[in-house]
Amino acid sequence: MKVIIIGAGTGGMCLAHGLRRAGIDVAVYERDRTRTSGLHGYRVGIDPHGSQALKACLPPELYRTFVDTCALPPKRFAFLDEHLRPTLTITLREPADDVNDEKSVSRMTLRQVLFTGMEDVLHFDKTFRRYSYEPDGRVTAHFADGTSATGDLLVGADGVNSPVRKQRLPHARLEDAGIIAVAAKVPMTPESLSLVPDWLFPGIGMVLAPRGMACILHSMEFPFLDQRFDGGGAESLLFDNTRNYLNWGLSAATGKWPADVMGLAGADLIGLVTAMTPSWDPRLHRLFALTDPTTCFPINIRTSVRIPPWPTDSVTLLGDAIHTMTPGQGVGANTALRDAQHLVEALTSGRPTLAAVADYEREMLDYGFRAVEASKAQTGGDQLVHRPVIGRAALAFQRTFLRATDRIPAMKRRFEASLYETRG
Ligand SMILES: Cc1cc2nc3c(=O)[nH]c(=O)nc-3n(C[C@H](O)[C@H](O)[C@H](O)COP(=O)(O)OP(=O)(O)OC[C@H]3O[C@@H](n4cnc5c(N)ncnc54)[C@H](O)[C@@H]3O)c2cc1C
Numbered sequence: 303m304k305v306i307i308i309g310a311g312t313g314g315m316c317l318a319h320g321l322r323r324a325g326i327d328v329a330v331y332e333r334d335r336t337r338t339s340g341l342h343g344y345r346v347g348i349d350p351h352g353s354q355a356l357k358a359c360l361p362p363e364l365y366r367t368f369v370d371t372c373a374l375p376p377k378r379f380a381f382l383d384e385h386l387r388p389t390l391t392i393t394l395r396e397p398a399d400d401v402n403d404e405k406s407v408s409r410m411t412l413r414q415v416l417f418t419g420m421e422d423v424l425h426f427d428k429t430f431r432r433y434s435y436e437p438d439g440r441v442t443a444h445f446a447d448g449t450s451a452t453g454d455l456l457v458g459a460d461g462v463n464s465p466v467r468k469q470r471l472p473h474a475r476l477e478d479a480g481i482i483a484v485a486a487k488v489p490m491t492p493e494s495l496s497l498v499p500d501w502l503f504p505g506i507g508m509v510l511a512p513r514g515m516a517c518i519l520h521s522m523e524f525p526f527l528d529q530r531f532d533g534g535g536a537e538s539l540l541f542d543n544t545r546n547y548l549n550w551g552l553s554a555a556t557g558k559w560p561a562d563v564m565g566l567a568g569a570d571l572i573g574l575v576t577a578m579t580p581s582w583d584p585r586l587h588r589l590f591a592l593t594d595p596t597t598c599f600p601i602n603i604r605t606s607v608r609i610p611p612w613p614t615d616s617v618t619l620l621g622d623a624i625h626t627m628t629p630g631q632g633v634g635a636n637t638a639l640r641d642a643q644h645l646v647e648a649l650t651s652g653r654p655t656l657a658a659v660a661d662y663e664r665e666m667l668d669y670g671f672r673a674v675e676a677s678k679a680q681t682g683g684d685q686l687v688h689r690p691v692i693g694r695a696a697l698a699f700q701r702t703f704l705r706a707t708d709r710i711p712a713m714k715r716r717f718e719a720s721l722y723e724t725r726g
Contacts, residue, residue: 303327303655306443306453308430308466310334312346313621313638314459315416318423320359320646329451330420331428331443337417338541344487344549344597345520346412348405349725352636355643357401360424361419365400367413370529371539373406373522378505379721381704384512384582386499388703391717394505404725406522408544418537419643430465433617441616455655456617457645459638460602464623467487471612471619479603479628480683483553483561484571486598490523490546494592497585498548511582512697514688520549550589553603553681554578555688565600566594603628605678608671614660620645630680631724637673641666 305321310332321328334340348356357365380391397403417424429446429722431634433456436442442452458466467474488494498519507519524548526539552575559578566574576590606626621638644665648658686696707713 303455303649304329304453305649306331306441306451306456307457308443308456309460309464309621309623310417310424311459311621312412312416312635313459313636313642314457315413315420316355316359316421316639316642317457317459317620317645317719319361319364319416320642321649322423323359323361324646325649325686326649327453328423329453330424331430331445331451332424332426333429335427336542337414337424337426344409344485344547345406345522346409346452346635347632348372348407348639349633349636350402350414351633352449352639353403353405354403355636355639358643359646360416364415364418367418368407368412368460369400369405371407371411371415371524371526371542372410373524374504375403376406376505376520377503380502380505380507383506383584384509384515384579386583387508388708389510389701390708390714390717391501392714392721395722406520408522408524408542411524411542411544414539414542417541430460432469433466435616439616454578454616455649455659456618458617458623459621459642460623462622462626464619466617467619467623470617471609471624474609475607476604476626477607478556478683479605479678479681479691480556480688481553481561481603481628481681482556483551483601483603483629484563484575484598485549485551486572486593486595487547487549487602488589488592489594490521490548491592494548494589497589497592509586510697510700511579512686513554514685514693514697515552515558515579517550517552517553517586522547522549538603548589550593552579555683556602557683558688564600566600568598571595571598571600603681605682606671606674608674609665610697611667614656614663616656616659618645618659618663620666624666625674627674627677630677630682630683631673633673633677637670638671 304327307330310330318328318330381389431444433443441456442450444450457462505519509517572593605628620641627634645662648662687693705718
């Protein structure tokens with residue numbers, strides 16, 4: 303069997319590793335021109351589902367490199383107000399092992415780790431345009447440069463705007479979640495660190511502010527930058543440019559932003575974020591001012607609309623290509639990794655290929671769209687906090703609830719239990 307994967311992202315590369323380790327012939331086609339091109343964002347949070355999938359699919363030494371190149375694991379998770387006063391602080395458990403914990407990884411580092419050792423199957427500068435079916439049931443992918451590749455199964459792992467999905471399931475749609483976010487990196491220096499409460503590091507802070515505004519803060523400190531690596535680890539990092547940083551991401555309902563926000567970048571965007579948060583603590587404004595403008599960009603958050611199952615054939619989909627979700631639960635990449643693991647398991651189960659793909663699609667549609675819906679419920683422009691008058695009352699209620707949870711041990715234990723249940 304030959305499997306063709308379109309897209310060398312998180313899900314596509316995990317799948318490629320898993321299939322190759324199982325002895326299945328695989329080829330990956332990626333539109334990026336080189337292994338270092340593209341701005342692939344900043345942090346991605348890998349939960350136990352994601353780690354399990356990576357552990358199952360990657361060679362053991364590469365999984366070790368992945369673990370070793372993560373940022374210091376978060377020790378605390380705190381909700382704050384816009385004056386950086388905590389309303390609820392959770393001290394996170396020490397990692398039990400190298401799978402069942404929450405990991406913070408730089409997207410570029412993860413990408414480089416996933417490319418390691420795959421040079422012979424990975425083809426850059428190949429923009430997929432369309433596919434066609436062969437008379438013998440195989441499928442051919444056609445690329446923008448006029449070349450093509452034929453296999454028994456084609457997997458669209460080509461992300462949110464997936465051209466594979468547009469051809470395979472033209473009725474599948476995305477909709478705006480009603481939220482726009484602006485995200486950026488601030489180099490980690492003594493000054494930038496002094497602006498955020500030191501008890502928050504290493505950790506995750508979520509500022510919940512009036513007008514439905516929220517700002518997430520992550521500290522990304524990488525012990526591996528001071529280490530020497532041998533073998534695959536060294537190769538992965540040769541192409542990586544990650545440094546320690548603080549990451550912030552401010553989100554608000556679409557209507558709160560000026561109409562031209564999606565056309566802004568860099569210093570203009572940082573200026574806009576500062577102007578939109580006049581009552582916020584001066585430390586947060588200073589943090590915005592210290593941002594590296596080349597890392598600042600807006601994101602119009604979108605989400606997939608659920609579709610009913612479809613008849614299986616030799617073209618399938620995984621990850622954002624089929625179930626794009628808001629960052630509400632932080633599980634988009636984890637779900638793409640879970641898809642990759644399930645598809646490897648299905649294709650190596652001994653079942654005929656199409657029956658195996660049908661099994662995969664049935665399961666993936668179920669947990670994938672449940673994750674889409676849960677993420678939308680958590681980050682959607684229709685939430686009460688975004689409404690003009692009632693939004694204030696909703697924020698006041700939210701803060702009272704968080705403070706009460708912080709003070710009442712039984713409530714805090716319940717909150718922690720639910721956090722660990724959904725996120726390991
Ligand atoms: C602000 C934000 C924060 C997030 N945080 C988290 C988090 O903490 N945890 C989490 O689990 N998820 C998070 N996500 C979601 C996560 O980033 C995505 O769900 C994940 O990257 C999807 O992986 P994928 O493999 O499906 O697609 P991608 O990783 O997007 O890969 C798609 C690949 O396909 C390539 N491609 C596209 N078109 C073509 C073409 N025509 N031909 C060839 N190649 C093509 C692209 O270049 C890319 O390499 C976040 C998302 C956002 C927006």
